[in-house]
Amino acid sequence: MRNTYIPYPVRIKQTRVETEDKQLKSFLFEFMRDEDAEAFKYMPGQFAELSVSGYGEIPIGIASSPTEGKDLLFTVNKVGAVSTRLHNMKAGDVMGVRGPLGNSYPLKANEGKNIVIVAGGFAVTTLRSTMNWLLHPDNRAKYGDITFIYGARTPGMLLYTEEWTAWQKSGQAKVCVTIDREAPGWSGLVGFVPTVTEQTAPNPDNAIALICGPPIMIKFTQPVFDKLGWKSDQIIMSLENRMKCGIGICGRCNVGPEYVCKDGPVFTKTQLDRLPREY
């Protein structure tokens, strides 16, 4: 039996500063042992504990898609001791990844449906994974229309610009990217995510929505979906809470009886409506 607290050793293959404020940085990891790469089977929406020896672990959503190969991509916000240390690490450094953890977006269970994705700020990470998975030739034909709504404060705070530009150009998905206020050089949409969602008016028929963003965005986006006639079990959200073990034991990430790390992070609105708002 494997000790699931021990991280798989990985090497940083590449790093990239993602945002103008330099608070967000992406890390591409390669597994040091082939068997670990084999064992790490994941789906979009899952997360992993990034382990920096001597500093600790942080739970981060997996930004890469399993359709992209064996390397793992994570985009990390610099907030605490571990993420600050991680931001100072460079290609070639050794660290650890523990996972995959948690459940994933219910993509396979919703084949044949239209998918609406709503992302705010750096919560777009696992939805990047989802988009790459959905747009992969093996999967694209299994779904109807795909709408990707994504907002950030300024153009410089948008992640993965090359990629969503490519999705837009490919015609495989409707891509609506917005920033909070007018900015020089920006010719795209302007306005908060809830407003843009309302303008885009995704049709609830035969559709699911995947929503991930800061609490304030979720708070104002939910009523929009209600107004457009969406039902609670069509709305799927991803939560985050402080975590340590990542496997449903250590007791801090629970929302009512549900552990965000193990029973989540992905929940339907129907589930969340029956739980305390401890997230």
Added chain:
Amino acid sequence: MFARRRFAVLKNLLEYAGLEPGRLHFSWISSAEAQKFQQTVTEVTEAVKALGPATRMIKDIRKVA
């Protein structure tokens, strides 16, 4: 001057709890007194070296629990 009171109390407390004497030193040094600073650091280092490795308040994480 506030610190003088706090250090007086702290020093007494640490010695009262049995921290090895001679490991805690206090000195008034102005930012202009480079030489006194150098001299004091040298003296303190020598005094503490002479005491050998500390044995109290030491956490050794290599110990097998």
Added chain:
Amino acid sequence: MSSKILSKDKLDAFLQGLKGARDVFAPAMVEGKVGWAAVEQASDMLTEFSNTEMSPKDFFFPQTECMMRFKNASGDPEGMIMMAEPALARPRALMNIRPCDAKAFQVLDLIFVQDEMTNDLYWRDKRERTACIGLACNDPCPTCFCTSVNCGPHHEAGLDLLLVDLGDKYLVKVLNDKGAELAKDLPAAAAGDEAKAAELKIAAEAKITGGVSMDQVKSREVMELYEAGHWDRVQESCLNCGTCTFCCPTCHCFDIQDEVQGESGRRVRNWDTCMSWLFTMHGTGHNPRGTKKDRVRQRFMHKFKYIPVKRGGEIGCVGCGRCVQLCPVNIDVRRVVNDMNA
């Protein structure tokens, strides 16, 4: 399974038999307090005691436990890679565990070991390599309420053997194969002995008067219990210290920390408490359980609703009464559960 007899004058021989293959621990008088200690002979063990001040959960889940180590040298080919700490060197036996504490082991088994991923080898290894020998309570305390929470003074869950004090001898209830092996040299019990133990069990259960009702807690929805008005009063005097969680045999929350010293590094886990504001604090400054009320409520909801919902009705409390005795502000769990149930 069958029952055996252990005469009290043979207790030491039985203990020495155990010690051949195991380190043996039992409740003993440790500097004026009833605590757990390694025992060499039968006379080291307490037999007349209510219960130990702290629960024996730390035999399986130590307050501080090194989980893994690494070489803190990034240039080294083996540097920074986490290596598991070796498992328990020698098997152990715990003697005279009170049934409530043993029941807590069983509850925690359900939490520490759930599936391939949620599979706490630190807990599991120690559980597998430890023999658990219980001592039934014939005189429960006024703060005991085990019979209200799926447990009882002669409860057998979590144990390999249960001893029942019959005066000059113990009835030894063999509860599984591990227990059978431990008791294989003991003589079989007579029917009269078993009948006497059964009487003692009924008498002990009858002595427990401070029970709680759980029927409404069971049938009500999470949100109804969560939003009830009584939490405002329960939390008022709470200090948000960790006493209740640390003395509790079923509380199992922990924190994981890295430590380094020169080229040595380790990842260590420590008991943590849901009473602490830091426990749930996000890096962003947002705190999902930001108030004292949130935290107090969490502890009781976890034990009496969340665990039952997730673990097939098992309750995260065994009624040992330690928190009732030790809470510095007398927040009495029995009163809280009755309020939840009202």
Added chain:
Amino acid sequence: MDNAAIAKGIREAAKKLLGEGKVDVVIGYAKGTVPMRDYPYFAYTPEEAENLTWSGFCCNNLALYAIRRPGRMAVVAQGCVSRNLVGLVNENQVKRENLYVIGVNSPGMVDRRKVQALFPGQTITEVEEVGDELIVKGVGFAEKVARKKVMRQNCYTCVQRNPVISDELIGGEGPASHGGNLDKVAAPWEKLGSSERWAEFQESFKDCIRCYACRDACPLCYCHVCFVDESQPQWCGKTQDEADVATFHLLRAFHCAGRCTDCGACESACPAGIKMRRLTMKIEKDIRDLYGYQPGMAIGAQPPMTLFKPNDPQDFIK
């Protein structure tokens, strides 16, 4: 006046204050569900005030609950609690005008562990106070114990059993002290050598489970973020290693310097029976000796660690 009569007086005062709307809450003690553990109780209505009590088992320091509490409140305060309230007023954590002190002379509180130690292995089911005696009852026994024999250590050496401030004094003033000499017992390790001191210190704190009940029961510990909870930098390791435990206790005690009223709430709260006053008593003795200060004796007094005098002792500085 005996405790029962004082309890009645407290209830009457509380009912009047709440009935007349002079305060929003009366913070006092109510009878606990286990022997010798009366607990902090919040009465918001005259009816709830009926639950208030007074006894030798009121070991919590209620000043704790006044810290940054909005609204007007009355607090039942014996000598030490009143001293902490004074300290909190002086440290701007409590507004005097929002506070109504229901003063009581302290009879000296009972140390539950001392009572239990007289009945080893026996279960105590009830303890009754009759004058200067306790009647300790258990399964198959009932014995009288002199209160003096089982009082908390800090109550023996208390010099201020009467409240230093009160808006109403229930039961009148009583004796100011029990006659114990605090200076004689405050620093017993002073006569020991360094390694013996270290051994005593280690021994004193070895049972600590780091629940922080001592900190959380203390009306001095009101920092928004305690140093043990800081992570950047982390001042104190989180393990049970003796160095981590020692760091916690030394720093906790030091942070109380010049502020501790020796109320004993920390020791009463401790689930492991640790005597952490061994550190705070020594610190306060030093402060009396060095700066002639006793905490919490007068509104407006400035805490000694926030002051200095040009001639403060400095023999230790080279």
